[in-house]
Amino acid sequence: MISRATLAASLCLTLLACRSRDGDALRLVWFGGDDEVTAIAEAVAEFERLHPEIPVEIQTVEWTRYTEKVMTMLLGDRPPDLARMSVQWGGRYHALGGLADITPHLASADLDDFLPARLASCRQGETLFGLPHTSVGLMVFCNRAHFERAGIPIPSSPEEAWSWEEFSAIAERLQRETGVRHGWGVFRGWFPVIPFFYQSGGHLLRDGEPDFACDANVDALTWFVDQHRRGVAPLTSWTPGGDAAETLFVRGDLAMIITGNWRLPAYARQIEDFDWTVTYLPQRRRRATNAGGENLVVFSTPRVREAAQLAAFLTSPSQMERFCARTLFLPTRRSLLGGEVPYHAHAEALAMFARQALDFEPAWALEQGTPEFAALDTAFVQQIESAVMGFESPREALEALNREYLDARFE
């Protein structure tokens, strides 16, 4: 028979085994592909070599469950010390009081080197709750075979970028002369739609209040919808049941797609039948793009100083350069955007992405970084879908977004 002492010892051992490691290591929560996981692990290992007094535990979470997981940690009063976070989410976590101000811990950091638009996404008022780590941008990916067949040159500088009218005319000409199913398209998301608003002279907020239905945005969405209704862009790519624009492009059935640098490795792997290249986004009243990416945000835990130290290390020029070179992200430092990052592939395309990223204004980062905007993700896509599919007029769809924004406001 097992004695009471043995049972008590077993129970103690079990409890010890279950003991959290929180007290030992700084917790960094991370998401990303294999390359990104490896790259961050190497960077953290180097940090630990330099600072053996600060051990770091990396928790990798699948992207689809990331927000839910971090939110659960915060609600369970066990937030991570540092987390990788998409630019739109910082404001929401800050509004909840979950993030710390790291300004006092960054005396030696060179904040001026960060792109103002990206640094703005780490600020709410006077609080700096993180540092920008990586950027993503948008370009037009072109099926070179279709362009060569139609004898249409592809712009190679921002100054040569097509106007909307030229862009649409070229797309239709490609359809006519090469038989390609659709001229251009975008992936189903809010990210590639917003540049059309900015290019048209629009904005999302005015004096902190939602202004999605401003005339310039309505005008832009009307043009966007018309392109889809006329089949220049694939109408059904805007419904989840339709064929995605990415699929159409990979199969050679879409001449141009507006998407981001994160697609570069996938297209290199998936497209074998034709050559492709990238060019600058079309322009209307002005050149504009959208810029997203990831920040390293510091949570309000007792280890703010160490977390800020790690964030500063990971976003230092040398570490950022190494990380971006390996993962094909754009850096968030001006000193690295001049084409200095030794990318292992697609260096020319990424240099163009970096150039296009300069067409993103800090004010746009601020309006996309509000706590309410983070909650709009799905509603935004659904309203664009509703307009494209003809369930609502462009103005009605954008007015509905205004209501969604107000509804997402914290009491």
Next chain:
Amino acid sequence: MTATHRYALAPWLFLAPALALIAIFSFYPIAHAVFMSFHRWRILAPPDFIALANYEALMHSRPFWLALRNTLVFAFVSVPAGLILALGTALLLNRPLRARGFFRTVIYFPVTVSMVVIALIWSWMFSENYGVVNGVLQTLGLGPRSWLAEPVSAFAVIIVMSVWKGFGYGTVIYLAGLQTIPDSLYEAARIDGASRWRMFRHITLPLLNPTTLFVLVTAFIGSFQVFDQVYVMTEGGPGHSTSVLVHLVYELAYVKFRMGLACAAACILFVITLLFTFLQIGLIRPQTGERR
């Protein structure tokens, strides 16, 4: 404690672990959902009591009415269709048939496969540009169709797929029911000169009533909970046209983080399911000859 009391207490003690689990994992979440349906709760912020405002918001919400309409259409089309198909197939498979076991396996096979897998396969089959269905239509000289991107056809595909996937289950239950009907009844009817139809109408159907009740109630409850196929094939689109109540609850809760509103929608779904279940039991039970 007397022996009588001990005997009275014993069953409850044996049941206690199971009752505790049910209370913790079923009754408490249900009660909490009802409680939260009277609150504005965005997970990240503390809940605020707003009385019936969530229910009122749902009454004025177009997506809610669309989801409710779609749920009812799905239930009232897919359940009868599945029931008739299951009964017909069971009648066929109940007869002496070569390779009967093989056919029974084939018909039951879709039930065993994950709904997500089947929904993905059907999505590919009905793809506008690359699907086999449009491929066949084109070889017949018919134009391609955006099956899953048009409101009516998308919902029709979801219903057809759901019926195809689920009717094997009803078939097996009906087969079991058919085998409990004594042959002597048919023999007597035959001697009296009854036709096949009359035998079916007056022997088979009435004696299958308990089976029908079971299949009907479980199918209706299942159809009110339809989610996977909608989520995988259309995500409720285009424009909420294929959204159903459970999908709406999911979207409100886990996409838009409007937990209070989601709880209110879930409570409405619960009440509707309960009402339909009682209604069906009330309608069919008298015919089964059951007495309280």
